Amino acid sequence: MDAVEKANTERQRRWVKDKKVGEGTYAVVYQGREASTGRKVAIKKIKVGQFKDGLDMSAIREVKFLRELKHQNVIELLDVFSSKTNLNLVLEFLDSDLEMIIKDRALVFLPADIKSWMAMTFRGLEFCHRNHVLHRDLKPNNLLIASNGELKIADFGLARDFADPGYKMTCQVITRWYRPPELLFGSRYYSSAVDIWSVGCIFAELMLRIPYLPGESDMDQLKTIFRALGTPTEEEWPGHTKLPDYVPVGQFQKFPMRDLFTAASADTLNLLSKCMIYEPRKRISAREALTHPYFFALPNPTFPSKLPKCSTHFSARPLDEVDGNVQMNSTGPGVKARSLKRKLTSSDDGSEGRNRSIARRLDFSKHTPGS
């Protein structure tokens, strides 16, 4: 046995697989633990040699970026080893995700809780952007929650480093409900602002407890956005009518955010509206967001361990964040993104109206004076 094999076997022995908790297109996920300490981990076994294009793009992206990014609010890749023809990624084990928390009707969110989740999201995202990584698939079920309440950005299967200006990137990224209008209009040159739009949608969803902009198709997504935020004018967003896939989708009046987010403070709405600015260059950056007055006003963010926790457990449901069937594009750079993971299910459809009214009756009684 040569040195490489030996080192690999040693690494393999450090981790024990306990049970299978999910299966996706390119990986099987196991719950496991570190042999010496019993610390819980998630082991993502990637099937190699089964794809016509070799190791899957999502797996490559995930490994590439997680090996580089180490931050309190980014999921940690603990180890990588190979066994026979599989690659194994050892990730820190996280109990739940923000989607499960949002959907758990038994939980009540205080404004301070939302502020805490937003702060952790922006901190993690600011770190990614500072290191020139775009996430390109932010949504509540990619924001995982550790047992101590810490929020961690996960699933870097669609991430990429910023291209040089003038280098085309695919616009088929980000789950539809969280996708910014510039991508829906087919922009191939974009920036970290795409992630900020997604964070804005998540911010709104935390307050509403249902998805803020749930479009049923790409076209409907634009309509949904414009219905909520008004059709952009040339002044608000110069040049948007020249984007490759631009289509006029009708004129909608700007509708004051205050009408929907009745209990939110002025700072809250100000930050939210800055995340949802149409002109990508004017949209707030993660760094600016962290110094926004919202984070300095009372109430102070809830300490992570005191945040509302989910009663259901992660391993109780099938994991779907390992999904990823990225295909190599036939004409040069770029990849075809996976299909929507979180489709509108019939149950979501049915409960839509009801959820909205529940959302409006949320208890924001603890909001700060002056808001």
Added chain:
Amino acid sequence: MEMSPETPDQWLFHSAALNETPSTCSLQKELYDRARGVEFLFRLGASLVLPTSAMCTAATWFHRFYMRYAMEDFHRQNVAASCIFLATKTEECGRKLRDVARLYQAKVKNVDITTIPADSKDVDNCQAAILLTEEVLLEALCFDFVVDSPHAELLDLFDTLHSPLEIQEYAWSLAHDSYRTPLCILYPPRIVAATCYILAQRIFDGPNSPSLDARISATSPSNYLPTPPSHKPPSPDASRAAIDSYHLTELELGQLGEALGILLEFYSVQDQATYPYLSAIISVSPPAPHSQRSRFFVPSSVLYPPANTAESQPAQEGLGRTPSSSHGGHTPLGQPSDDNKVSPHQTSDEYIN
């Protein structure tokens, strides 16, 4: 291995480590074949119209791979193609596996890509070989996909020093060529960048300009003069601008000297009859060696003597000649075929779409 914040040192080797690689052939033969492999890799990459970053990343992986696997077990062309294909994925410039395999076949057979049918048996086998190699490659690389290149360092250097365009172009080409040598696994990118820059400057300044030794000495000659700081000339010595901007330590200056020696040794064994434009580089005297190292490069005529010549030169270390005494001595022999050519400038043959 612990996945602590990655120390780049894992991938930087002492030059003596090259004597201990898994390959069983001589060091000179291995490095000659590596150079051929990188040549093949660059030709594939150029035909696929890949960005420089992807080609540099692939070439670095190629050298790393052969620190862990033997040349005898994995053919250089398979490894080169596999590195290229993996780099198209990590550097976000995706190409179809089938196209990579077709180009591979076209290059090996020395025919136009249009004559290679996409569904031929050879192309299928070639795809399978690339994928098989990819699995081994991934493990050999420890999944370290992110690689820094001297090119990025050079861009910053050009920017700070406002270098003349000609120096920029020389340095850029030298940085490309540096991958034909193992520099990328011996020294960090900024040392390689400084090496290319200083050599480019030396060539640009002409044969009567300060020697490489003077350019990389620990202290600039003007520092010996008892000039009060206030009287220092306003513009620093231009030939030392790169070194000064990097604030290199004595140890790093030593590495710089070794790197210059390796790069010049590589050029010195190229066939001057085939590549007459190399004369300006070959005539540069390498800096005095600081440490003992085995000879890396010998002319291909030494490794592959023509069949009818009785004289078979031993191609091992122990030839022991210093790089400075080596140029000139060889005659252009037997035209190397296909990828045997180690041309210092990549050629982009055909465009694939």
